[in-house]
Amino acid sequence: MADMMKKATRESYGEALAKLAAVNDKVIVFDADLAGATKTGTFKKVCPERFFDCGIAEANMMVAAAGASTCGFIPFASTFAMFAAGRAFEQVRNSIGYPHLNVKIGATHAGVSVGEDGATHQCNEDIALMRTIPGMVIINPADDVEAQAAVMAAADYSGPVYLRFGRLAAPVFNSPDYRFELGKGITLREGTDLTIIATGILVYEALMAAEALAGEGISARVINIHTIKPIDKELVVKAARETGVIVTAEEHSVIGGLGAAVAEAIGEECPVPTVRVGVKDSFGHSGKGGDLLKEYGLCRENIAAEAKRALTLKG
16 A cells, blocks of 8 residues: 555546547636636646636636536636635536536645645635525535546536545545546445445545554445535445434535545434544634644544444444
């Protein structure tokens, strides 16, 4: 595992956009003066005539993308998650969500792993915000393979999509023949004692936690929920029924994110103890991305510890 390839999903986003340029002439890209950081510059290099830099004007960019979609284009509007979900929330809600337009929002630099940029740029609230917009699809890929597949799937889907990408290089664990299916979770490891449901870069950490738990005789199922909305309710409820306890893991606030979506899904049909691993109602701060993940408990060690605590709650 030590020599496993690592790659930031923002890099995957840029590469997937460049591939789309060659196969879909309706795809256009808007950026808010961050093409180097969001990696949309990769698309610009191969297709400059379909790239539009809107400057530091994220709200205007969302409205421009909305307008372009009504002309038959498939716009990807890109900036940091803090600005896409936060600064431009009104425009995303009213100009994209309300008319249910075919706009894809590429939000990079999500979570505390943004690192040294600090609390103002570490967006841990974006999933919660986007979940409140009716009809908004939310995808949070776990690695390079899944991220590129998610971009392709978003382009094929008709309607608004929020795509969440990270700055920190993450292990690439999915095989090249991986098949992405919108709205369908993936069981990565079977288990009978409990289920760990993870999203984004914590999926790999969940797998490593399950491996460590196995060494202690604890059988943990691991599910990757890449599409947080609509969530794969059938898979989540099945896991709750079969294992009797759930642990969720996400690089996001525990308020309104994956943990909340899972609790809502099982609460109506099969309520079981649910322990949430995530940012605990606090802001981030400046520091190295990897160090911050450990500080906030977004790591395999804490997932394993919370899993063992969850077992004590099991009926």
